Amino acid sequence: xxxSFFLAASLAVAACSAQAQxxxxxxxxxxxxxxxxxxxxxxxxxxxxxxxxxLGLPLTIQExxxxxxxxxxxxxxxxxKGVHVRILRGAEGxxxxxxxxxxxxxxTPGAGQNACK
Amino acid sequence: MPASDARRRLxxxxxxxALLAGCETMPPALSQLPGISGLAQKPASPLDAxxxxxxxxxxxxxxxxxxxxxxxxxLVHAPExxxxxxxxxxxxxxxxxxxxxxxxxHLLAQSSLSAYATAAGNIYVSLPWLQSVQSEDELVALLAxxxxxxxxxYHSLEGAIASADTAAGFASLGLGxxxxxxxxxxxxxxxxxxxxxxxxxxxxxxxxGQSQEGAADRxxxxxxxxxxxxxxxxxxxxxxxxxxxxxxxxALELQKQEALKQAIQASALARAAQGAPKSNNALSTALNxxxxxxxxxxxxxxxxxxxxxxxxxxxxxxxxxxTVKRQDRxxxxxxxxxxxxEERAPAQAPLQxxxxxxxxxxxxxxxxxxxxxxxxxxxxxxxxxxxxxASGPTATHAVPLFALYTAAHAQPGAVRGLPRDLGSLFxxxxxxxxxxxxxxxxxxSTRLKxxxxxxxxxxxxxxxLQHFAVAEETMPYAVKFYGxxxxxxxxxxxxxxxxxxxxxxxxxxQTAARSPQEVAEIDRRxxxxxxxxxxxxxxxx
Numbered sequence: 001x002x003x004s005f006f007l008a009a010s011l012a013v014a015a016c017s018a019q020a021q022x023x024x025x026x027x028x029x030x031x032x033x034x035x036x037x038x039x040x041x042x043x044x045x046x047x048x049x050x051x052x053x054x055l056g057l058p059l060t061i062q063e064x065x066x067x068x069x070x071x072x073x074x075x076x077x078x079x080x081k082g083v084h085v086r087i088l089r090g091a092e093g094x095x096x097x098x099x100x101x102x103x104x105x106x107x108t109p110g111a112g113q114n115a116c117k
Numbered sequence: 118m119p120a121s122d123a124r125r126r127l128x129x130x131x132x133x134x135a136l137l138a139g140c141e142t143m144p145p146a147l148s149q150l151p152g153i154s155g156l157a158q159k160p161a162s163p164l165d166a167x168x169x170x171x172x173x174x175x176x177x178x179x180x181x182x183x184x185x186x187x188x189x190x191x192l193v194h195a196p197e198x199x200x201x202x203x204x205x206x207x208x209x210x211x212x213x214x215x216x217x218x219x220x221x222x223h224l225l226a227q228s229s230l231s232a233y234a235t236a237a238g239n240i241y242v243s244l245p246w247l248q249s250v251q252s253e254d255e256l257v258a259l260l261a262x263x264x265x266x267x268x269x270x271y272h273s274l275e276g277a278i279a280s281a282d283t284a285a286g287f288a289s290l291g292l293g294x295x296x297x298x299x300x301x302x303x304x305x306x307x308x309x310x311x312x313x314x315x316x317x318x319x320x321x322x323x324x325x326g327q328s329q330e331g332a333a334d335r336x337x338x339x340x341x342x343x344x345x346x347x348x349x350x351x352x353x354x355x356x357x358x359x360x361x362x363x364x365x366x367x368a369l370e371l372q373k374q375e376a377l378k379q380a381i382q383a384s385a386l387a388r389a390a391q392g393a394p395k396s397n398n399a400l401s402t403a404l405n406x407x408x409x410x411x412x413x414x415x416x417x418x419x420x421x422x423x424x425x426x427x428x429x430x431x432x433x434x435x436x437x438x439x440t441v442k443r444q445d446r447x448x449x450x451x452x453x454x455x456x457x458x459e460e461r462a463p464a465q466a467p468l469q470x471x472x473x474x475x476x477x478x479x480x481x482x483x484x485x486x487x488x489x490x491x492x493x494x495x496x497x498x499x500x501x502x503x504x505x506x507a508s509g510p511t512a513t514h515a516v517p518l519f520a521l522y523t524a525a526h527a528q529p530g531a532v533r534g535l536p537r538d539l540g541s542l543f544x545x546x547x548x549x550x551x552x553x554x555x556x557x558x559x560x561x562s563t564r565l566k567x568x569x570x571x572x573x574x575x576x577x578x579x580x581x582l583q584h585f586a587v588a589e590e591t592m593p594y595a596v597k598f599y600g601x602x603x604x605x606x607x608x609x610x611x612x613x614x615x616x617x618x619x620x621x622x623x624x625x626x627q628t629a630a631r632s633p634q635e636v637a638e639i640d641r642r643x644x645x646x647x648x649x650x651x652x653x654x655x656x657x658x
Contacts, residue, residue, distance in 0.1 A: 022361075028353075029448035030441065067349055067460050082349045083451065083458050086444055089354065091362035093230040093245035095369075096491035097516065100189050100556045 024059040024071065026086040027052050035085060037078040041068035047078070058088070163338040163450055163457045170215060171270050178219045180587050181237035187588035190226035190515045191554035193244060195480045199224065201471040202260070205253070206240065209261050212343045213268055220267065222260065226516045226554070228488040230362045234263040244484050247472065249358055252463035254351035257344065258337050262355065265336030269329065334443055338450065342457050350463035352447055360440040476510050483511040487520035494520075494527035501531075513545045515554030522560075540564055547580065555585050559594055571602055589619035597629040605632040 027035055035055060036046035042065070055073055059080075063070040068079040069087075186192050202222035210216050220238025224247075225231055231243040240263040250256045334352065341351040451458035472478065487506035490499040503524040506517035522539050525532040536542065543557045558581030565574035578598055585591045592615045600608030608630040615626035631639070 026441075029445040029452070031445070031449075066462075067347075083353070083448075086360075086441070086448075087354075087357045088364060089251075089358040089361040090249070091230050091245065091358055091365060092248040092485070093243070093362055093365075094228045094488050094492055095366070096228040096488040096520075097190055097226065098229070100519075 041065040187555035187590035193224040254346040258351040258355035261337035265333035347461035499524040513549035593625040
């Protein structure tokens with residue numbers, strides 16, 4: 001293994017910028033009471049509906065295909081439609097330059113809050 | 118807990134509630150701003166035609182770019198990546214029927230997920246966004262959101278802030294007093310009043326900002342749909358990524374807070390132990406220990422209360438509404454108008470091709486390496502990594518050079534082959550017109566000044582000012598620098614010129630022109646005033 005690769009890997013572990021694995025954390029919109037469960041990606045009709053409480057959130061996404069995500073619910077494998085759930089997605093960002101960064105003013109609207117506080 | 122203590126802790130909440138209730142009546146100047154009365158207020162179909170944009174005078178986009186280069190580590194010169202991004206922006210403008218509008222996409226050198234737009238029509242996106250998005254759909258959603266701010270003329274807010282100033286300052290004074298009384302120790306009165314002035318200003322403008330974010334999200338939904346991109350992989354994924362980023366940092370903040378709590382607890386225990394009478398009596402020792410533990414617990418509790426309060430205030434005063442609420446609003450629109458959420462395959466190939474371009478790939482890799490070295494400059498190998506980062510296409514870029522400078526400073530033994538004067542590493546950046554970053558000039562001149570090399574320090578700063586003459590961001594630093602090196606009379610003259618040339622940073626220039634004696638006198642007066650007001654308040658209660 002190259003030294004630089006090893007060093008990069010070691011630092012990546014120490015750094016705060018590790019990208020988390022995407023997972024399903026909630027229904028979408030939050031007011032949705034039940035989520036359709038399908039037996040295959042792209043299936044026309046759900047095999048059943050599961051109340052949100054029954055899903056056991058958060059759910060690890062095992063595979064994604066055609067806007068469907070494969071998950072395990074109650075020990076069974078199902079596919080869930082991506083638009084029916086909220087996914088927590090990883091990001092490659094970190095706060096390394098925070099000390100020098102200047103924050104946008106109110107007149108320079110950004111895509112979100114400054115997360116590096 | 119004594120009743121008076123409980124009351125003191127509840128005041129901030131009560132006051133904040135009153136302030137927030139007051140915010141429902143926005144200053145007239147704010148309620149009449151474009152976007153508030155139209156798209157921002159009534160839910161509209163994302164498939165409807167966009168409202169016609171308002172006529173405007175465009176600030177000079179080139180000057181805007183110079184100004185942004187003077188902020189933080191400035192911009193990243195990555196021509197192929199920028200060409201790709203500008204191609205996407207051109208399609209967004211065409212879809213919004215304003216293809217002739219000025220403005221380009223530029224890459225920020227920041228390590229965080231950051232993006233913003235300016236009144237000149239330029240959009241600034243940090244490199245980690247490019248590495249985080251999973252498809253072109255998501256990238257276009259981000260750019261369309263930013264362009265939405267330009268289209269909806271969000272920047273009108275800038276003019277309106279002035280008229281909201283007085284009321285906000287008044288309200289924040291009350292909050293400052295309340296906040297101060299909630300803290301047994303910590304911030305001084307001066308800090309509290311200054312910070313809450315800014316907070317009050319934010320409270321007044323937050324509602325406008327929040328409604329504009331919602332409008333920009335809907336704008337992005339409209340544009341991405343019109344361009345054939347997917348809702349799920351576009352606007353939805355973009356907001357989910359933002360949510361993930363915020364949560365990632367929230368967790369980091371909680372870790373830091375926990376460490377702080379433990380440090381406070383240890384310090385309180387040590388203080389109590391020092392103050393306790395020395396005794397060999399077992400009972401007395403046990404009582405002292407119990408008392409010390411109790412005091413430590415109280416200190417931590419107070420600290421935690423202040424932390425929670427500031428987080429709570431932050432939620433209400435942020436110009437960006439809660440990201441989950443933004444996601445829900447879009448999801449509800451998608452439910453209401455199923456056509457907008459129709460299944461579409463994400464466009465991944467064009468994004469992958471753009472990121473695989475040789476120079477772009479090297480730039481992204483080198484920045485990622487530089488960020489890692491900067492996050493842990495004392496880690497074994499940080500200098501090696503930073504050296505790699507400051508090579509190839511990024512040999513003259515500010516962030517990789519700063520990473521090398523920082524890591525080499527942190528590990529003096531590991532600097533073989535580097536110049537003895539590490540600050541001279543920045544010369545590569547100073548000599549590259551396209552990569553120059555103001556932050557490196559300030560770092561270099563500050564260090565030289567601290568080392569007693571006044572003339573050399575001045576030369577560096579003046580060289581920087583030659584390149585950034587039109588950048589307002591440089592002015593406050595320059596005013597202070599000349600005050601410290603040439604006297605405060607010169608600083609005051611410069612502050613006056615700054616006021617005429619750059620009204621937006623006039624206040625910062627004026628503050629920078631204060632001599633240490635003037636700063637001490639202002640602090641003394643402010644502290645006395647704050648103390649008088651607090652005393653009056655507490656007596657009334």
